[in-house]
Amino acid sequence: xxxxxxxxxxxxxxxxxxxxxxxxxxxxxxxxxxxxxxxxxxxxxxxxxxxxxxxxxxxxxxxxxxxxxxxxxxxxxxxxxxxxxxxxxxxxxxxxxxxxxxxxxxxxxxxxxxxxxxxxxxxxxxxxxxxxxxxxxxxxxxxxxxxxxxxxxxxxxxxxxxxxxxxxxxxxxxxxxxxxxxxxxxxxxxxxxxxxxxxxxxxxxxxxxxxxxxxxxxxxxxxxxxxxxxxxxxxxxxxxxxxxxxxxxxxxxxxxxxxxxxxxxxxxxxxxxxxxxxxxxxxxxxxxxxxxxxxxxxxxxxxxxxxxxxxxxxxxxxxxxxxxxxxxxxxxxxxxxxxxxxxxxxxxxxxxxxxxxxxxxxxxxxxxxxxxxxxxxxxxxxxxxxxxxxxxxxxxxxxxxxxxxxxxxxxxxxxxxxxxxxxxxxxxxxxxxxxxxxxxxxxxxxxxxxxxxxxxxxxxx
Ligand code: PMP
Numbered sequence: 001x002x003x004x005x006x007x008x009x010x011x012x013x014x015x016x017x018x019x020x021x022x023x024x025x026x027x028x029x030x031x032x033x034x035x036x037x038x039x040x041x042x043x044x045x046x047x048x049x050x051x052x053x054x055x056x057x058x059x060x061x062x063x064x065x066x067x068x069x070x071x072x073x074x075x076x077x078x079x080x081x082x083x084x085x086x087x088x089x090x091x092x093x094x095x096x097x098x099x100x101x102x103x104x105x106x107x108x109x110x111x112x113x114x115x116x117x118x119x120x121x122x123x124x125x126x127x128x129x130x131x132x133x134x135x136x137x138x139x140x141x142x143x144x145x146x147x148x149x150x151x152x153x154x155x156x157x158x159x160x161x162x163x164x165x166x167x168x169x170x171x172x173x174x175x176x177x178x179x180x181x182x183x184x185x186x187x188x189x190x191x192x193x194x195x196x197x198x199x200x201x202x203x204x205x206x207x208x209x210x211x212x213x214x215x216x217x218x219x220x221x222x223x224x225x226x227x228x229x230x231x232x233x234x235x236x237x238x239x240x241x242x243x244x245x246x247x248x249x250x251x252x253x254x255x256x257x258x259x260x261x262x263x264x265x266x267x268x269x270x271x272x273x274x275x276x277x278x279x280x281x282x283x284x285x286x287x288x289x290x291x292x293x294x295x296x297x298x299x300x301x302x303x304x305x306x307x308x309x310x311x312x313x314x315x316x317x318x319x320x321x322x323x324x325x326x327x328x329x330x331x332x333x334x335x336x337x338x339x340x341x342x343x344x345x346x347x348x349x350x351x352x353x354x355x356x357x358x359x360x361x362x363x364x365x366x367x368x369x370x371x372x373x374x375x376x377x378x379x380x381x382x383x384x385x386x387x388x389x390x391x392x393x394x395x396x397x398x399x400x401x402x403x404x405x406x407x408x409x410x411x412x413x414x415x416x417x418x419x420x421x422x423x424x425x426x427x428x429x430x431x432x433x434x435x436x437x438x439x440x441x442x443x444x445x446x447x448x449x450x451x452x453x454x455x456x457x458x459x460x461x
Contacts, residue, residue, distance in 0.1 A: 007047040010035045021156070034411075039066035042429045042436060044416070054416045055426040055440055060232055060264045061295030063342065065431040070337045071296045078333035087116075087327040096327035099335050103303065106273050106339060110282065110305040116327040117300040120263035120289035121155025124226070126302050127285055128159040128180075129321050131224045131257050134308055137316040143223040144179040146259075147213055151185045153233035154226065154261055154287075163226055166233075181217065183209040185231060186239040189374055189385060193393065203240030211250045224257035224285075229275025232264035232427070235420035236383035238376040244279035257284040257308070263300070264381075267291030268342055268430050271352030271379035278378065284308050294338050299331035347430040351379045358434050362441045369448050371455070380430055384444075386422040386451070388461065396422055400460055406451040413450070415443040 005013075011032035020028065035047035042065055044054045057063060064071070078095060085093050096116065104112045115130070117123045128146060135143035148154065150165035161169045162176030165185070170176055184191060184206065192202030214222050229244065231237040251258040260283035265275025269291060272278045276286065284307060289300030304312070312319060325331070342348060350356075360377040366384055367375060373387030373395075386403060388396045396402040403419030410417040410424075418425050428440065455461055 007035055008032070010047060041065045041067060042432055050414060052414050052416055053428075053436075053440060053443060055428045056416050056418055057427050057429045058295050059290070060269075060427045061290035061293075063267050063269065063291040063430045064294040064338055064345075064347070065429040068294070068296075068338075068341060070341055071294065071334050074333045074337035075297060075330055078330045082329050085329065086324065088322060093327065093329040093332070095329045095332035095336060099327075099332040102336060102339055103301075107286065107303050108274065108277060108282065110284075110307070111286065111303040112306055113304040113309040115302045115304060116325075116332075117289075117302070117323055118298045118325045118328070118331075119155070119300045120261070120287060121157040121160035121300075122323060123263070123287035123289060123300040123302050124154040124163055124261065125157050125159040126321060127224070127226065127259055127287060128163065130302065130304070130308070130312070130319070131259070131285070132179075133316060133319060134257070134311055135223050137311050140220070142221055145217050145222050146180050147210065147217075147222065147225045148180060148182050149185045149227055149231075150182050151187070151234040151237070152182075152226075152228060152231055152261075154228075155263075181213065183213045185234065185237060186243045187231075187235075187237045188240060189393075199240040200242045203242030204246050206239070207243050207246035207250060210247055211253075214250070214254050214256065219254045219256075222254065222256050224259050225251055226259040226261055228261045228263075229265045229279045229281070230270065230378050230381060232381070233420070235423035236376060236378075236381050236425045236427070238378045238381075238383075239279070241280070244276070244281040248281045259283060259285045259287065261287045263287055263289045264291075264427070267294075267339075268348040268351055269379050269381060269427065271348065271356045273348055292338065293331060293334045296338070297328075297331045297334045298325075299328065299335055342430075345431070351430050355430075355432055355434060355437060356380055359437050362437060365441075366444070366448075369445070369452075371448055371452050380432065381425070381427040383420075383423045383425045386424065396455075396460065398422075402451070402455060402460070405454055406447060409447040409450040409454070410443070413443060413447055415440070415447060417444065417447070 014033045015029040038045050044052050100114045103114050148163040152165045154160045154163040162180045165182045186206035188199050188202045260276040262274050266288045270278040284305045286303040293299045356379045363375045363377050363382050366372050371386050373390050374385040376383045388394045403422045407419040
């Protein structure tokens with residue numbers, strides 16, 4: 001247990017020693033980090049005693065909510081029994097085997113094998129090496145190129161950040177690595193609406209960008225396409241329903257592997273176990289992390305379809321790749337308890353049939369707010385776009401960071417909602433009730449109203 005300290009003391013120690021991910025440290029040091037001390041259900045509490053509704057599930061991961069003792073007990077029991085053993089020495093542990101078996105049951109039928117990692121980034125690094133090894137094993141080593149999307153997010157490792165299309169990330173550290181290229185994202189508001197395309201028409205146009213890129217690179221050089229069913233970190237960009245089936249058709253046409261990054265969309269988030277099921281694709285590989293353990297301990301992995309596994313197993317020889325913690329028994333035990341809880345509580349069905357549609361209805365009602373230009377939801381993820389003029393759709397100048405102004409009001413009023421540019425996004429725990437959706441919507445309206453007054457007072461309208 002940590003010693004008890006004041007908030008100020010925690011903040012001083014934090015800025016003296018802790019380098020945070022994705023953080024500009026000078027302003028953070030001036031302000032001091034918010035210290036989160038405990039959590040229960042969908043709420044967290046900071047060191048000043050404030051109760052906050054966590055509409056981001058931590059970082060898109062606490063699907064079963066906080067305070068689930070079944071997960072705690074599973075971890076403790078496994079730590080006592082066998083805290084660690086590896087899977088390198090032609091050895092395996094019962095929880096890792098059982099989890100592999102359980103994942104084969106809950107994922108789409110083409111998946112019977114899993115490669116375990118500790119995070120989503122490592123999962124996507126594994127994908128890069130695995131798809132290239134797959135093609136080399138089939139005698140086509142020239143198939144190296146993997147196509148991702150601008151504003152996609154696939155992690156922070158060298159390969160993960162390269163697959164992703166975040167220009168600010170590419171600008172640091174010499175990315176992307178060779179053999180990775182990108183197409184535009186299926187973001188209707190930015191690409192379709194100004195051209196007068198309906199969402200469905202735009203979905204086909206956006207998928208067509210993949211075909212154009214394949215032809216540009218040369219179909220015999222392309223190994224795979226990777227995408228998130230719904231782009232999460234990019235701003236909860238829900239693609240038109242025509243998009244993924246068309247992507248699937250194009251991948252089939254050119255014999256290219258389709259990789260679904262399910263790190264956010266997996267384990268019920270979209271109202272099916274996996275986002276590809278909601279969006280209508282049939283991936284060859286699927287990356288997962290986050291919701292597999294609801295973030296209680298780190299775990300990730302790659303689901304490998306029969307088509308790929310057959311080649312790897314029968315022709316691939318040794319795959320020179322793996323992590324100390326691949327198949328960590330404690331993480332596997334927690335994942336098993338977590339999946340058990342999702343099943344027992346029928347969380348996927350609740351998202352699909354009850355609380356997801358209810359959230360969608362509530363989000364639609366936000367369209368009457370003067371600041372809201374558009375809303376999108378998919379299962380229990382949602383986005384609202386803040387605009388300067390909702391009749392013309394005119395955006396605020398990006399340098400005003402209106403999203404951050406809104407996020408500040410959320411922070412000050414007991415709500416964690418994230419800003420991606422001027423898109424305000426949520427992905428709350430799947431255990432959320434309708435009454436809690438009402439509570440969330442009241443907070444959102446209040447914060448939007450405060451933002452409106454603030455923006456008007458600054459003369460930005
Ligand atoms: N893929 C997606 C779609 C993600 O959202 C993330 C993390 N937000 C990752 C990969 C990377 O996962 P991790 O942070 O566990 O490495």
